[in-house]
Amino acid sequence: MPSLNARLADFEGCGAQVLGISVDSVPCHEAWAKSLGGLGYPLLSDIHRRACQAFGVHDPERNIARRSTFIVDREGILRFAETYPPRVTPDPEKLLGILRAIEGPTGLLAGALRFPSP
Amino acid sequence: MRAEVGQPAPDFRLAATGGKEIRLADYRGRNHVVVAFYPLDWTPT
Numbered sequence: 001m002p003s004l005n006a007r008l009a010d011f012e013g014c015g016a017q018v019l020g021i022s023v024d025s026v027p028c029h030e031a032w033a034k035s036l037g038g039l040g041y042p043l044l045s046d047i048h049r050r051a052c053q054a055f056g057v058h059d060p061e062r063n064i065a066r067r068s069t070f071i072v073d074r075e076g077i078l079r080f081a082e083t084y085p086p087r088v089t090p091d092p093e094k095l096l097g098i099l100r101a102i103e104g105p106t107g108l109l110a111g112a113l114r115f116p117s118p
Numbered sequence: 119m120r121a122e123v124g125q126p127a128p129d130f131r132l133a134a135t136g137g138k139e140i141r142l143a144d145y146r147g148r149n150h151v152v153v154a155f156y157p158l159d160w161t162p163t
Contacts, residue, residue, distance in 0.1 A: 001154060016150040019140065021132070024159045029135045032159035043159075044132040044140055054128035055121040057155050065155040070121060072151045076143065078127040079150075090154060099150060 007092040008040045014099035015074070021046050023064050057083060069095065073102055127153075 004011070004018050011018050018041040024032070029043035044051070052058040052065035059066050069090045071080035080098050084090065121128055131141040145151050 001156060004152070004154060011152060014150065016152050017145055018152045018154065019134075019142075021153060021155050022158055026133050026135060028159050033135055035160075039135075042134040042136055042138065042140060044130075044134045046130075046132055046155075051128075051130040051132060052155055054130065055153070055155065059157075062157070064157045067157055068155045070127065070153040070155075072127040072142065072145075072153060074145070074147055074150055076126050076129075076146050078121050078123050078125060081121060081123055095152060099152075102150060 001089060002036055003089050003092055004095075005036075005039050005041065007096065010092070010096050011099070014096060014103050016071075016099050017041070019044055021051055021065065023047055023049060023052070055081075071095065071098055071102070 001020060008018065020041060020043040023046050025047060026045045029045060033039045033043060046052055046065065049058055055070060057066040057068045066083050068083040070078060073079050079102055127142065129143045131139060134140045142151060
């Protein structure tokens with residue numbers, strides 16, 4: 001997605017790798033990336049729909065993935081999930097804010113989650 | 119299974135641009151990962 005590609009350096013600054021996934025084939029991905037003037041992150045081919053089904057974002061009617069973003073932390077834990085209505089794309093600023101909170105010196109989000117109950 | 123915030127993310131291993139095969143678990147201990155699903159190549163915006 002061009003909107004994420006434009007902020008790639010910021011994502012990398014947060015220690016994050018961006019992965020794009022759709023049900024298209026790799027040759028289709030390559031052609032699309034080329035048409036955009038190149039993408040700085042890989043596009044993955046979920047041609048068997050296993051990944052979008054595992055993440056709960058497979059649209060059975062159209063047999064494609066719903067537009068949605070997940071943030072998985074270094075420990076492999078899912079920290080954020082968001083699915084978008086038609087014609088809405090991920091907001092890079094919002095995603096970067098969540099990554100900064102995860103990455104921050106005190107691990108603000110992790111701290112909040114672990115805060116002991118009184 | 120379905121992805122749930124606070125739980126381990128489902129793993130995947132998929133063919134990718136650049137002739138690579140990418141596994142989510144490959145980033146464990148190294149990077150956070152932004153997994154961006156989208157409907158189709160050449161879809162608007």
